Amino acid sequence: MFFQNLQKTLRQNIREYGMYIALFVIMLIFTITTEGVFISSRNLSNLLNQTGYIAVLAVGMTLVIVIRHIDLSVGFLAGFLGAIAAVALVQWNLPVFVVIPLVLVLGAIAGLITALPVAQLGIPSFVASLAGWLIYRGLLLLVTEGTGTIIIPDATFNALGNSYIPDLPEMAFLPGVHKITLLLGLIGIVFFILGQVNDRKQKQAYNFEILPMDLFILKLVFVSAIVGAITWVLSGYNGLSWTVVIVLIVLAIYHFITTQTVLGRHIYAVGGNPEAAELSGINVKRIIYVVFGSMGMLSALSGILFTARLQSATTTAGTLFELDAIAAAYVGGVSAAGGVGKVIGSIIGALVMLSLTSGMNLMGIGIAYQYVVRGLVLVAAVIFDVTTRGKGR
Amino acid sequence: MTSPILEMKNITKEFPGVKALNNVSFKVAQGEIHCLVGENGAGKSTLMKVLSGVYPHGTYTGDILYNGQAQQFRGIADSDKAGLAIIYQELALVPEMSVYENIFLGNEIRNGFLVNWNETIKRASEMLKKVGLTVNPATKVKDLSVGKQQLIEIAKALSRDVKLLILDEPTAALNEVESDNLLALLRGLRDHGVTCILISHKLREVFAIADSVTVLRDGQTIITLDAKKGEVSEAAIIKHMVGREIENIYPRREKIPPGEIVLEVKGWTAFDTLLGRDVLKDVRFNVRKGEIVGFAGLMGSGRTELAHSIFGNPDGYHLKGELAIKGRKAVFGLPEDAIRAGIAYVSEDRKGDGLILSQDVKQNISIANLRELASRGVVNANAEIKIANQYKGSLNIKTPSVEQKVVNLSGGNQQKVSLAKWLFVKPNVLILDEPTRGIDVGAKFEIYTLMTELVKQGMSIMLISSELPEVLGMSDRVYVVAAGRIAGELPISEATQERVMQLATN
Ligand SMILES: Nc1ncnc2c1ncn2[C@@H]1O[C@H](COP(=O)(O)OP(=O)(O)OP(=O)(O)O)[C@@H](O)[C@H]1O
Ligand SMILES: [Mg+2]
Numbered sequence: 001m002f003f004q005n006l007q008k009t010l011r012q013n014i015r016e017y018g019m020y021i022a023l024f025v026i027m028l029i030f031t032i033t034t035e036g037v038f039i040s041s042r043n044l045s046n047l048l049n050q051t052g053y054i055a056v057l058a059v060g061m062t063l064v065i066v067i068r069h070i071d072l073s074v075g076f077l078a079g080f081l082g083a084i085a086a087v088a089l090v091q092w093n094l095p096v097f098v099v100i101p102l103v104l105v106l107g108a109i110a111g112l113i114t115a116l117p118v119a120q121l122g123i124p125s126f127v128a129s130l131a132g133w134l135i136y137r138g139l140l141l142l143v144t145e146g147t148g149t150i151i152i153p154d155a156t157f158n159a160l161g162n163s164y165i166p167d168l169p170e171m172a173f174l175p176g177v178h179k180i181t182l183l184l185g186l187i188g189i190v191f192f193i194l195g196q197v198n199d200r201k202q203k204q205a206y207n208f209e210i211l212p213m214d215l216f217i218l219k220l221v222f223v224s225a226i227v228g229a230i231t232w233v234l235s236g237y238n239g240l241s242w243t244v245v246i247v248l249i250v251l252a253i254y255h256f257i258t259t260q261t262v263l264g265r266h267i268y269a270v271g272g273n274p275e276a277a278e279l280s281g282i283n284v285k286r287i288i289y290v291v292f293g294s295m296g297m298l299s300a301l302s303g304i305l306f307t308a309r310l311q312s313a314t315t316t317a318g319t320l321f322e323l324d325a326i327a328a329a330y331v332g333g334v335s336a337a338g339g340v341g342k343v344i345g346s347i348i349g350a351l352v353m354l355s356l357t358s359g360m361n362l363m364g365i366g367i368a369y370q371y372v373v374r375g376l377v378l379v380a381a382v383i384f385d386v387t388t389r390g391k392g393r
Numbered sequence: 394m395t396s397p398i399l400e401m402k403n404i405t406k407e408f409p410g411v412k413a414l415n416n417v418s419f420k421v422a423q424g425e426i427h428c429l430v431g432e433n434g435a436g437k438s439t440l441m442k443v444l445s446g447v448y449p450h451g452t453y454t455g456d457i458l459y460n461g462q463a464q465q466f467r468g469i470a471d472s473d474k475a476g477l478a479i480i481y482q483e484l485a486l487v488p489e490m491s492v493y494e495n496i497f498l499g500n501e502i503r504n505g506f507l508v509n510w511n512e513t514i515k516r517a518s519e520m521l522k523k524v525g526l527t528v529n530p531a532t533k534v535k536d537l538s539v540g541k542q543q544l545i546e547i548a549k550a551l552s553r554d555v556k557l558l559i560l561d562e563p564t565a566a567l568n569e570v571e572s573d574n575l576l577a578l579l580r581g582l583r584d585h586g587v588t589c590i591l592i593s594h595k596l597r598e599v600f601a602i603a604d605s606v607t608v609l610r611d612g613q614t615i616i617t618l619d620a621k622k623g624e625v626s627e628a629a630i631i632k633h634m635v636g637r638e639i640e641n642i643y644p645r646r647e648k649i650p651p652g653e654i655v656l657e658v659k660g661w662t663a664f665d666t667l668l669g670r671d672v673l674k675d676v677r678f679n680v681r682k683g684e685i686v687g688f689a690g691l692m693g694s695g696r697t698e699l700a701h702s703i704f705g706n707p708d709g710y711h712l713k714g715e716l717a718i719k720g721r722k723a724v725f726g727l728p729e730d731a732i733r734a735g736i737a738y739v740s741e742d743r744k745g746d747g748l749i750l751s752q753d754v755k756q757n758i759s760i761a762n763l764r765e766l767a768s769r770g771v772v773n774a775n776a777e778i779k780i781a782n783q784y785k786g787s788l789n790i791k792t793p794s795v796e797q798k799v800v801n802l803s804g805g806n807q808q809k810v811s812l813a814k815w816l817f818v819k820p821n822v823l824i825l826d827e828p829t830r831g832i833d834v835g836a837k838f839e840i841y842t843l844m845t846e847l848v849k850q851g852m853s854i855m856l857i858s859s860e861l862p863e864v865l866g867m868s869d870r871v872y873v874v875a876a877g878r879i880a881g882e883l884p885i886s887e888a889t890q891e892r893v894m895q896l897a898t899n
Binding site for chain 2 (some may be wrong): 206262263265273276338
């Protein structure tokens with residue numbers, strides 16, 4: 001009975017669980033082939049930090065693709081805005097706490113500008129954002145032209161890309177372990193379990209369909225174990241980095257918006273059937289502005305994270321970010337037909353792609369093969385998506 | 394009886410949570426017109442998809458004998474080769490392609506490696522003539538109304554060498570004249586040896602054309618009736634379909650004096666920038682509180698355009714004229730504004746602009762009125778499920794749960810979801826555009842009863858329908874629309890079929 005239920009649930013939700021399984025398998029393979037180096041605290045921590053600036057882009061790109069559009073300009077927009085941040089810090093001597101909001105706002109405005117011809121004139125977003133790609137690339141070169149690479153001396157800013165959250169002072173209890181990280185992980189697990197139990201109770205009260213008890217417990221144990229394992233591994237090195245914290249916050253906000261709010265529903269309705277959405281009283285143009293605006297803001301965030309990580313703005317910053325983000329979204333189960341896709345999926349997708357890079361680097365596989373493998377994985381993911389479409393719910 | 398051309402034995406087909414077909418047997422004689430009837434969700438379309446290989450061999454159990462031979466179709470291509478053609482309930486045309494390209498799509502007339510376009514156009518014109526459609530073969534399909542697109546589908550099937558033609562509700566979107574043409578066409582084909590399976594909810598035409606009728610109910614064969622033995626009558630069909638008798642399909646309504654005018658339109662002209670002409674000219678009408686106002690007319694007469702232009706003008710017509718809600722002038726820039734002003738519009742094209750097929754039943758029902766389910770922008774998911782279940786119950790929507798994706802529902806049940814969505818908006822004026830298209834008799838009766846109740850509660854209904862009996866049976870007043878104009882207004886006592894048709898065709 002238990003296994004039947006498990007099988008049925010897995011089959012009905014294969015699309016949803018597919019990526020997690022894929023990520024798990026990929027990590028397992030690399031752990032074996034690198035004799036455990038891949039799963040070491042240090043490597044995992046690095047991997048997550050590298051994923052950060054692509055992950056935030058992938059979150060924004062998810063929504064763009066969900067409403068059946070694309071934004072190619074995000075990579076160089078990130079690079080350009082990162083350079084603006086550097087200029088603001090170094091040449092204008094503005095404090096960090098002014099620079100960051102300023103750059104985020106600029107990003108949102110840039111997104112709105114991309115959306116303008118798309119929403120008002122129905123210009124394909126591919127074209128509009130390709131123009132943006134060219135323009136921001138030019139602007140990036142312009143900004144960095146005089147000085148070349150702009151080195152950023154500001155420690156607070158650089159911390160966003162390089163540092164870790166503080167810890168309690170060293171003590172005898174659990175030496176060498178990052179206790180705050182561990183604590184946060186535990187709090188996360190507790191909140192997750194409480195939330196799930198609460199949700200289940202409510203559903204029961206309404207007499208809705210729920211998972212059988214044994215599967216429910218399995219789900220709780222499984223997710224808790226994964227979160228626990230990751231926190232444990234991370235706390236063995238430097239703990240949570242600021243980058244990871246920022247990505248988690250972005251993820252939480254976007255997950256909430258897409259799953260719980262009217263705005264989120266409207267976005268998915270526009271993606272599912274724009275005409276029907278319009279006739280249902282949804283302002284489709286407004287949704288386009290909102291989604292592109294958010295994409296621009298996240299590009300700015302990505303630029304900040306990347307610039308902080310390099311501690312400098314370079315002339316090539318942001319190159320190919322847009323394609324990594326798009327690939328991450330597709331690997332994460334976003335459908336090109338519109339209306340389908342989850343932000344969590346895209347983050348997992350970004351992790352899958354970065355794991356591939358990181359694992360193959362550790363194995364000493366040449367960059368040429370790496371591109372080929374990543375291409376194959378992308379295709380495999382989309383094939384999986386298409387062939388499982390319509391199955392289950 | 395001649396030998397059966399087709400025999401389906403003990404067919405069972407299951408979807409997650411639904412047994413769509415349960416041990417169905419179905420026999421069709423050579424050269425007959427065999428009608429397949431049943432309630433929404435009875436399994437008619439599914440049975441035909443099993444037959445044509447849409448659900449390939451192995452995804453169902455049971456046997457298919459065609460011309461006495463066991464068949465194991467793995468896809469449409471296989472059944473096509475065997476001389477089967479199916480025209481779906483949901484149209485399968487390429488909107489951006491021309492009529493002639495669509496007719497010969499996948500069956501191109503070749504000249505070596507190239508397509509012989511001249512021959513294609515010539516043959517396409519012949520096919521169009523056969524189905525009685527006068528359009529330029531070079532017209533893009535997307536510029537045609539749903540009804541005309543249906544005829545193109547039929548022309549497409551005829552262009553292939555069909556032995557067994559399957560039509561899933563072909564006349565749902567056609568008016569009576571066109572339906573009659575089509576029926577005559579089918580008779581002609583029968584005389585040329587083409588066997589035909591016809592699914593329809595229009596019992597009048599089933600009665601008119603069927604040689605035999607098979608009734609499905611809840612995924613099971615109930616009975617097969619033979620016309621030659623005089624077994625086919627509307628009453629008999631209804632009884633077997635719904636399991637009870639329905640006396641009068643249009644519910645009786647007590648006459649209430651009409652209330653104040655809630656919606657009024659004057660000098661209303663709409664210019665379509667894409668077509669480059671006026672689609673509505675100097676339209677003037679009004680709707681009173683608690684009234685059902687019928688809008689009769691031919692396909693393409695401008696009734697849907699009228700509804701759209703009032704409902705926030707999503708097609709971006711250039712509008713002139715005056716629109717007043719409860720005596721107050723109103724200007725709607727978007728459907729959003731119209732909804733706020735208490736207007737709801739149930740679209741005629743549920744797949745095109747009515748429903749979001751990739752989403753589930755509850756999301757479709759709530760989408761136009763999410764704000765009612767939300768506090769501070771956050772949707773209360775449980776309340777949403779509860780509301781959806783209420784409508785599932787009251788409209789008798791057949792689905793295992795409200796979390797089923799709408800794409801998996803039968804056509805008629807999709808229509809009910811579309812209706813539920815707009816009832817949840819709780820409008821003052823409900824515009825129904827072909828509301829019973831593809832809906833079974835039982836459900837039609839339910840919808841009519843519902844309409845009666847809604848107007849009793851003070852709602853006003855604009856009923857756009859190409860089914861004249863429906864307009865005449867339900868309305869208090871009838872406007873006849875022809876070529877974008879109001880050709881006449883008739884109180885129900887003066888509205889007869891002849892009078893309406895005369896106005897509509899003038
Ligand atoms: N792909 C699918 N997945 C799940 N359920 C399905 C699917 N297709 C059909 N069904 C279910 O199977 C049943 C039969 O559907 P079918 O479309 O054959 O009905 P129908 O007799 O053609 O009805 P209608 O007159 O409304 O067109 C319905 O309950 C429907 O919800
Ligand atoms: Mg059907």
